Amino acid sequence: MNEHRSILKETVERLFADLAADRNADPRASWHAIEELGLPGLLQSQEAEGFGGDWEDAGTVFKASAIHRLEIPVSETILARSWLVGLSLKSPEGMGGFLLHSVNPAGPAGLERMLAAGKLDWVLALGDKSWRLVDLEEFGFTSNGTRPSRAELISKDLGAALIAEGPLDGGPQDHAHQAALMRACQMAGAIEAMVALAIEYTRDRQQFGRSLSSFQAIQHQLALAVEESAAASCAAASACQAMTLGNAAFEIAAAKWRVGKAADRVFDIAHQVHGAIGFTREYDLHQFSLRAQEWRRDFGNEGYWAREMARAVLSNRPKPLWHFLTARHDAILAAERAGAGS
Amino acid sequence: MNVHFEPIRAATDMSALRADVRAFLDEKVAHLPAEVRAQSWSGWDDGLSAAMGARGWIGMTWPTTFGGQAASQLDRYTVVEEMLAAGAPVAAHWIADRQSGTLILKFGSDDLKRELVPQIATGKLFFCIGMSEPNSGSDLASLRTRAQRVDGGWSISGSKIWTTFADKSQFMIALVRTTQQDARSSRDGLSQLVVDLSSEGVTIRPIEDQTGAAHFCEVFFDSVFVPDRMLLGEEGQGWAQVTAELALERSGPERFLSSHVLLEAVCETLNEQPNDAMLALLGEWAAELWVLRQMSLSVASRLERGEAPMLEAAIVKDLGARYEQSIARDLSGAFTASSFSDAGSAIEPVLTYLVANSPCFSLRGGTREILRGIIARELGLR
Structure with a gap:
């Protein structure tokens, strides 16, 4: 990890840990602290008055936001603001979100929660061929609780709440990939947090006169969970590297698929080794385990991405899969040597 | 973590x-x-x-x-x-x-x-490695083949088993007991000797495995003379040398490519418009292969820098073995009569062979239970 990214990671982890420590904190105050760091503009170039970070920086922040179970949409805002730059729009202030109407008709998970909790000031809604930037305060949402449905956001006459709209050249495919990668990074964070909780709990908890973690049956379950977490983190980080250096459609698909698998396996193990306490509302586990399950379904579940990857592989025939994979990776490393990502 | x-x-x-x-x-x-x-x-x-x-x-x-x-x-x-x-x-x-x-x-x-x-x-x-014995497999420290000091070298008596290609190799690096077993730790007193397999007193018997092939062998030593210069490292330090050696062989591409020929054969001969199950399976293999190679390369780059990522290497082996084992068995459950083009007739013998051979992927180089024990130890759980 290069030096600037290590500093970013440390700074962000410290801030997110502080924010997470106070569960009754005013989300507006938390958001202010995040804006002070310039994080919402992380993926905007410095020319666009942003932070000038790349996707590996973003991946670090996305993952950390989930490890510290942030309830404010820092990841979503970072991504939506970078898209607004692509649409030549100046980003509104405050907490943002986005919708991908055709890719995620039922989601994304958590958007309703954020809307309900008054944590969104604006939303960027992307349809198949058009986009809309909506001011949620103007919509009447923050003052009287009027909630826009997703369909309304993309099609209804929104009056003054409509900040801008326009055609989406090329459709929302690139956005969908980036959203899937954002979720993959967050899921890798949630998985890591589940495993950390499971290890900590089984070390502390005594049964039959010794700690749970001293039982071989438990040790092997924890080893499997650690393996899954390692695969998830490596997949997410590798896809971010590919995204920084060029076209990452395959790598993102593979990462979202692998992270989804890991989320499901670790969900099972973490809950099992916790016993009843992990099933309570009071204990923290569900804040990672249930969220990771919701995120599996966002922006393409495992079945969706597996079929996408297979079609990509088959469309490259007669080139063997092996040549397809190595050519992509060699190109990524060549781009890095050429300094594209630095 | x-x-x-x-x-x-x-x-x-x-x-x-x-x-x-x-x-x-x-x-x-x-x-x-x-x-x-x-x-x-x-x-x-x-x-x-x-x-x-x-x-x-x-x-x-x-x-x-x-x-x-x-x-x-x-x-x-x-x-x-x-x-x-x-x-x-x-x-x-x-x-x-x-x-x-x-x-x-x-x-x-x-x-x-x-x-x-x-x-x-x-x-x-060509070389083979003499570690396991009839009563000493995963519990390697319990091995009993002895090398006694004789004039100008050592005399080995005992036997090794599951020794891959002993019958076709010229030399074996054997882990043997060179001093009287210490009651406190059976890991002490082991040494590594390079044994010329054409020496007098060496008998090699191939063992047929369930695929019908005979890759591994039983090797008997009856007072086999090994000259002094064939000792590797220090007398009595064999255990440390062997565990370092095993750790480095855990994370290479051989840990996830053992079934790759089948994967490519499927990819090559799959008909257009495969059913959803076959399509998903191919995609899953591609994703697993990509991630495992990323993980394995990550370990390789650390080895290149002179680091010793023992935990990560064990993780790659356990994940990799399960992936390469799953390919043939998942395919067995997913394909249909119309999955493959005519060229797909090549699939059947490969599938049969790999289903039969796959159990050894998580046995060689440390069983999955041993690997999970290593992971638990590296995490400080034991």
């Missing part, structure tokens, strides 16, 4: 070397039937090993003074992964290249290095 799999960074350009290896494979390997290529690093071909040696692809990382190319670990990684992905029968030089040569360079005397290592690099000198 200190587990690190940072993606490999701007490595040296491998594309020229990769192209060289692929040209070699097109000439020497591509024409072999899929069921022969499916044997991967269990497939033996003296001729192929000699041809690889002639190109400098065995012992690549070793010093030029001992027949190597002083190449990087990543150069070697590229050659190995290309060979395995194509199903090249690399078994003859496999162990000597991966482990024995490196071990002799590290622990052998200068004379022994000059005598053996350059010959290994030519692809004509």
